[in-house]
Amino acid sequence: MTTIQHISTSRRIKDRVVQGLVYLAFALAVVPLVSVLWLVIKNGAARFDLDFLTHSMRNIGARDVGGGAYHAIIGTLEQVLIASLISVPIGLLTAIYLVEYGNGGRLSRAISFFVDVMTGVPSVVAGLFILAFWVLFLGQPFSGFAGALSLSILMMPTVVRSAEEMLRLVPNDLREASYALGVAKWRTIMKVVLPTALTGIITGVMLAVARVAGETAPLLLTVFFTDSINNDPFSGPQMGLPLFVFDQAGRPNATAVDRAWTGALTLILIVMLLNLVARLIARWRSPAKGR
Amino acid sequence: MSKQIQVSGLDAYYGGHKAIEDVSMTIEPRSITAFIGPSGCGKSTFLRTLNRMHEVIPGARVEGKVLLDGEDLYAANVEPVSVRRMIGMVFQRPNPFPTMSIYENVAAGLRLNGRVAKSEMDGVVETSLKGANLWNEVKDRLNKPGAGLSGGQQQRLCIARAIAVQPQVLLMDEPCSALDPISTLAIEDLMAKLKDDYTIVIVTHNMQQAARVSDRTAFFNLTAQGKPGKVVEMDETSRMFTNPTEKATEDYITGRFG
Numbered sequence A: 001m002t003t004i005q006h007i008s009t010s011r012r013i014k015d016r017v018v019q020g021l022v023y024l025a026f027a028l029a030v031v032p033l034v035s036v037l038w039l040v041i042k043n044g045a046a047r048f049d050l051d052f053l054t055h056s057m058r059n060i061g062a063r064d065v066g067g068g069a070y071h072a073i074i075g076t077l078e079q080v081l082i083a084s085l086i087s088v089p090i091g092l093l094t095a096i097y098l099v100e101y102g103n104g105g106r107l108s109r110a111i112s113f114f115v116d117v118m119t120g121v122p123s124v125v126a127g128l129f130i131l132a133f134w135v136l137f138l139g140q141p142f143s144g145f146a147g148a149l150s151l152s153i154l155m156m157p158t159v160v161r162s163a164e165e166m167l168r169l170v171p172n173d174l175r176e177a178s179y180a181l182g183v184a185k186w187r188t189i190m191k192v193v194l195p196t197a198l199t200g201i202i203t204g205v206m207l208a209v210a211r212v213a214g215e216t217a218p219l220l221l222t223v224f225f226t227d228s229i230n231n232d233p234f235s236g237p238q239m240g241l242p243l244f245v246f247d248q249a250g251r252p253n254a255t256a257v258d259r260a261w262t263g264a265l266t267l268i269l270i271v272m273l274l275n276l277v278a279r280l281i282a283r284w285r286s287p288a289k290g291r
Numbered sequence B: 001m002s003k004q005i006q007v008s009g010l011d012a013y014y015g016g017h018k019a020i021e022d023v024s025m026t027i028e029p030r031s032i033t034a035f036i037g038p039s040g041c042g043k044s045t046f047l048r049t050l051n052r053m054h055e056v057i058p059g060a061r062v063e064g065k066v067l068l069d070g071e072d073l074y075a076a077n078v079e080p081v082s083v084r085r086m087i088g089m090v091f092q093r094p095n096p097f098p099t100m101s102i103y104e105n106v107a108a109g110l111r112l113n114g115r116v117a118k119s120e121m122d123g124v125v126e127t128s129l130k131g132a133n134l135w136n137e138v139k140d141r142l143n144k145p146g147a148g149l150s151g152g153q154q155q156r157l158c159i160a161r162a163i164a165v166q167p168q169v170l171l172m173d174e175p176c177s178a179l180d181p182i183s184t185l186a187i188e189d190l191m192a193k194l195k196d197d198y199t200i201v202i203v204t205h206n207m208q209q210a211a212r213v214s215d216r217t218a219f220f221n222l223t224a225q226g227k228p229g230k231v232v233e234m235d236e237t238s239r240m241f242t243n244p245t246e247k248a249t250e251d252y253i254t255g256r257f258g
Helices: A009-047 A050-054 A070-101 A106-119 A123-137 A144-169 A172-180 A185-213 A217-222 A241-249 A254-285 B043-049 B080-086 B102-112 B118-131 B151-164 B181-194 B207-213 B237-242 B247-253
Strands: B005-014 B017-027 B032-036 B060-068 B087-090 B169-173 B199-203 B216-222 B229-236
Touching: A009 A254, A050 A070, A050 A254, A070 A106, A070 A144, A070 A185, A070 A241, A070 A254, A106 A144, A123 A144, A123 A217, A144 A185, A144 A217, A172 A185, A172 B080, A172 B151, A185 A254, A185 B102, A217 A241, A241 A254, B005 B043, B017 B043, B017 B216, B032 B043, B032 B207, B043 B169, B043 B199, B043 B229, B080 B087, B087 B151, B102 B118, B102 B151, B118 B151, B151 B169, B151 B181, B181 B199, B181 B207, B199 B207, B207 B237, B216 B237, B216 B247, B229 B237, B229 B247, B237 B247
Parallel strands: B017 B229, B032 B199, B032 B216, B087 B169, B169 B199
Antiparallel strands: B005 B017, B005 B060, B216 B229
16 A cells, blocks of 8 residues: 655755755846946946936047936947837738748748748848948948838848747637638738737737947947937938947947946836837727626 | 628638538628537538638648638639638637737727728727627726636627627637636627627537527538548538438437437
């Protein structure tokens, strides 16, 4: 006859050890995150004021205090917005093709493959491509738009991948329910599949936005540099926050380095704010859970 | 409303695999026809060929004829979408649209097909929910999500959604298999009521259910695993359950196999 056994001491110890390892791994993963945040806040808070947010670097001499990142904030917002306007529709349509129409055929496998390849493209290569193609070959000027083009190359694969995953999560039952009501396929996709996957797609797009908002290398090659405010992304050099940080951090005086820290803080805050807004939109659009 | 379905020599395939072979039968209007048979014998597949839902699955195809009041649903110039508008379907698992409220779920068929004014829609939603015996339970919370209802209520919501587009025929694929006895009873009562207006076809694993609700019953079976399913016998339900012609039918109904 078997009896109910007690948990042996060795199992107890193993359990403890593994539990400890899991906590340790978590702590190790959090350390860099927290330390970066803490450093940026500590060093950036000093110059984080209205002055910084509303002034550019125009006529600020090398040793002057003051100055700000207004021109860079404008540039980043415009460039990221344009990049999103280009890559979100294309990325979303690609994902819809892959999930709803591709059926694992040759074309969809080819697209999948190239999306994977694009995910691995270093950001500087995207910048070089736009520099070579848009600026040098087509003879277009350096501009915020050129920067947005290179950012959209980086955004697209992320958008495709995340949207594809979210669309695949939509249960087939719902598509069939819609077909059985005599709803055409494209309408089913528009009215049933996309709304169901919307929250996830928005999260994916935000991750892509967050990724490209901090890109420096492609901007370096495409938007050029400026210390002045340029509201027009289609003509003339613009600035971006990552560029601003890169530029200021490389200067030899403490006031510039302070500005770089504050620029980094601003960038983090902008990305967080965008995330928050997207989450609010997603919550507002999705139905209440439960009854 | 309510039309007759005539099927002749119908084969259905999944890629290279033949799932059902040479099915011929007549499904009478204003009656309930039940399909019974062991799992994997092709009942559901056959049901889905009746409103061209079978071909939604990649690689699936159909050969043969399905006539709806004499009109071939598989004729070359027939639009599958319009077939499905005429022949509605209720699935095994309740599947209300999660992003929509109760009201929107019922209105979905009409709204997604892009017609109907708001005032008219209110009427359709109310009639359909009443038709599905759900109105009294949900009339005060039409704007709450459909997914918040109980399983039985969700299934009746799906029935309301299906009848809102006013189909001629209603196909039900094991509509009670995920429900408790009380909800099952509610759906069976509903079927008896809907029978006055619709041609109803129901697939069920529950022999008592087939005996209780249906007027005619078809017994599907396959000769061996991997072989296509066939209709063994089809007759008045009362006869099928008391005095079937085929030995296999009697064995299945009395529980000697399957």
